[in-house]
């Protein structure tokens with residue numbers, strides 16, 4: 001049985017992707033933030049796909065120690081029940097903020113959740129991904145275009161603008177996917193980014209101020225249902241041979257920013273390693289994986 005881990009699986013796009021992969025017979029660990037919401041989500045999945053092999057692990061992925069704990073729980077499940085193999089990791093959890101707000105560890109929250117959480121979780125699950133020749137999929141956004149990484153103040157300590165910070169975090173998703181491919185394609189691990197388009201979810205109505213709340217309440221009405229982008233996750237993790245491009249919209253490759261270069265990807269990789277206090281291992285082609 002193939003395995004998948006999906007973060008932000010308790011609602012919106014992540015929940016729809018979970019149902020999509022459950023229909024494809026994946027055994028899935030959904031990562032949620034709040035136990036009650038995850039329980040509700042699990043009921044929805046089981047109603048849609050009776051007998052689905054799905055369970056939830058919960059944690060606040062903004063906090064790095066929580067990412068490490070959650071990764072430990074997932075790793076133990078994969079080792080004991082699925083031969084230590086992970087076929088698909090979907091880094092999807094995300095948030096929008098209206099003001100400069102930090103995590104308990106002192107990192108700006110959008111950068112911490114939308115980028116660093118996936119960076120750290122992927123690091124912890126890399127051995128299982130390598131063993132399966134797995135795929136890593138990020139939920140990006142068209143809003144990454146016309147953005148650059150603010151290298152000298154990546155968390156916007158000065159001049160905070162919430163939308164700019166969100167867009168930068170989505171640029172980081174593609175840069176990290178590119179960085180993963182640059183380093184680990186030879187090990188059989190391949191990363192992609194999905195542009196979901198405008199989707200009707202509550203992301204702009206969670207922990208945001210009244211202006212963002214108001215704007216998003218109306219904007220989301222023009223969005224598609226989460227089931228629409230969910231198909232692209234199914235396509236990217238299932239299709240053989242593996243699709244070759246990096247950035248996908250509705251199961252088709254799409255153009256992405258010129259800022260997505262190996263140089264910028266490498267720079268972000270090193271910066272994120274420092275911010276997480278980790279060092280990704282060197283590539284070891286031929287050791288495990290379906291190269």
Ligand SMILES: NC(=O)c1ccc[n+]([C@@H]2O[C@H](COP(=O)([O-])OP(=O)(O)OC[C@H]3O[C@@H](n4cnc5c(N)ncnc54)[C@H](OP(=O)(O)O)[C@@H]3O)[C@@H](O)[C@H]2O)c1
Nearest residue numbers: 008010011012013033060061092093094141198199201203
């Ligand atoms: N909606 C759009 O139009 C759109 C467009 C482009 C990209 N995206 C991206 O799509 C992804 C999913 O967003 P969505 O629109 O589906 O919104 P959503 O329904 O709010 O989903 C966000 C998910 O992240 C989880 N989450 C939030 N804070 C967390 C934390 N501290 N720790 C762990 N999990 C946390 C949420 O948990 P709860 O269920 O407990 O809140 C939820 O499961 C995000 O990365 C977003 O940037 C969305």
